[in-house]
Amino acid sequence: MPEKYMKAQRIEHGTVIDHILPGLALDVLRVLGLSTDRCMSILINSHSKKGGKKDILKIEDVELSGEEASRLALVSPHATINIIVNGIVVKKFNAEAPRVVKGILTCSNPNCISNQNEPIASEFRLGPDEGHRYVCTYCERDIIDLAKRIRS
Amino acid sequence: MPEKYMKAQRIEHGTVIDHILPGLALDVLRVLGLSTDRCMSILINSHSKKGGKKDILKIEDVELSGEEASRLALVSPHATINIIVNGIVVKKFNAEAPRVVKGILTCSNPNCISNQNEPIASEFRLGPDEGHRYVCTYCERDIIDLAKRIRS
Numbered sequence: 001m002p003e004k005y006m007k008a009q010r011i012e013h014g015t016v017i018d019h020i021l022p023g024l025a026l027d028v029l030r031v032l033g034l035s036t037d038r039c040m041s042i043l044i045n046s047h048s049k050k051g052g053k054k055d056i057l058k059i060e061d062v063e064l065s066g067e068e069a070s071r072l073a074l075v076s077p078h079a080t081i082n083i084i085v086n087g088i089v090v091k092k093f094n095a096e097a098p099r100v101v102k103g104i105l106t107c108s109n110p111n112c113i114s115n116q117n118e119p120i121a122s123e124f125r126l127g128p129d130e131g132h133r134y135v136c137t138y139c140e141r142d143i144i145d146l147a148k149r150i151r152s
Numbered sequence: 153m154p155e156k157y158m159k160a161q162r163i164e165h166g167t168v169i170d171h172i173l174p175g176l177a178l179d180v181l182r183v184l185g186l187s188t189d190r191c192m193s194i195l196i197n198s199h200s201k202k203g204g205k206k207d208i209l210k211i212e213d214v215e216l217s218g219e220e221a222s223r224l225a226l227v228s229p230h231a232t233i234n235i236i237v238n239g240i241v242v243k244k245f246n247a248e249a250p251r252v253v254k255g256i257l258t259c260s261n262p263n264c265i266s267n268q269n270e271p272i273a274s275e276f277r278l279g280p281d282e283g284h285r286y287v288c289t290y291c292e293r294d295i296i297d298l299a300k301r302i303r304s
Contacts (some may be wrong), residue, residue: 023188026178036175039205042194053191 014060016082017072017095019048025055027075027147032068034059066093071104073097075147077132099126101134105149112139166212168234169224169247171200177207179227179299184220186211218245223256225249227299229284251278253286257301264291 020028025042034040039060048054055076063083064072072079073095083091103121107114114122114136124143127133134143143149172180177194186192191212200206207228215235216224224231225247235243255273259266266274266288276295279285286295295301 026188036178036196039197039199041196041198044188044193045191046193047191 010087011058011060011084012087014058014084015062015064016084017057017059017064018054018080018082019076020055020057020079021076022053022055024076024147025057027150028055028057028072028079031071031075031147031150032064034062038062069093069095070098074101074104074134074150097126097132100124104151105134105143105146106151107136107139107141108143108149109136109139109141112136112141114138162239163210163212163236164239166210166236167214167216168236169209169211169216170206170232170234171228172207172209172231173228174205174207176228176299177209179302180207180209180224180231183223183227183299183302184216186214190214221245221247222250226253226256226286226302249278249284252276256303257286257295257298258303259288259291259293260295260301261288261291261293264288264293266290 017028022045025044029042041056041058043056045053046056064081069081072081074097077095077097079095081091081093081095082089101122101124103123105122105124107122107124109115114120120138123137124134125137127135127142132146134146135141136143169180174197177196181194193208193210195208197205198208216233221233224233226249229247229249231247233243233245233247234241253276255275257274257276259274259276261267266272272290275289276286277289279287279294284298286298287293288295
């Protein structure tokens with residue numbers, strides 16, 4: 001019988017990031033600055049058992065920190081982070097979108113002072129509504145496509 | 153008992169590219185122009201049963217053509233391409249590095265005529281030795297890092 005679900009293979013030590021928004025696993029990888037010299041598996045547009053699609057990222061021998069989880073939440077809020085040691089989940093938490101983001105995003109407004117080679121870091125604040133929306137502290141422009149606005 | 157190997161999950165219809173040089177699966181993806189709206193799984197630095205490491209790429213509902221296999225061979229020569237239909241391998245072939253490559257690579261020599269906005273396509277020929285080396289037809293410069301020289 002054909003298998004409907006792409007199963008995620010277990011790892012002994014490392015991090016499993018589950019419930020990444022579909023198609024965004026490679027952006028998550030980029031945001032975390034993880035290079036491909038690590039052992040990892042990436043499932044893209046995997047069928048979720050609850051219906052819908054999701055991406056999953058498994059990285060061996062890396063334990064994601066809370067700060068890294070915040071970075072990843074910029075791209076994919078509400079992803080679930082599982083830290084695995086000796087094959088057992090020792091810690092599980094959700095990626096929480098940071099309220100203030102300094103120096104990671106670039107403003108999409110070319111006239112914003114943060115894009116003028118001035119000695120200031122970019123700064124964005126999470127909007128008050130539910131839409132996972134960041135607003136530039138300097139020019140108040142909304143950031144539309146967060147994944148594209150993250151500095152490499 | 154911990155599993156040493158990351159197993160590649162079966163797919164019902166699509167292409168499995170095996171024996172990709174370790175760490176180069178994302179370059180293969182880029183060369184093939186495959187976007188992340190497809191269902192796929194990517195294993196990076198997976199332990200090979202024969203020893204050593206390799207990458208594996210599984211793409212659902214895509215049957216790789218011979219021309220696409222040539223493009224991928226630019227990045228990872230000798231990768232194995234398996235075409236799967238109804239869960240069965242119906243075709244298996246190796247990615248053969250093309251002898252001549254037109255318009256896909258850019259020459260690393262900034263003074264090369266192919267980089268001067270002239271109406272000519274870049275052209276490279278596979279070197280006569282075993283080293284998977286491409287030489288510019290115009291300025292005879294060797295291409296060192298093929299993955300980086302592929303136009304996006």
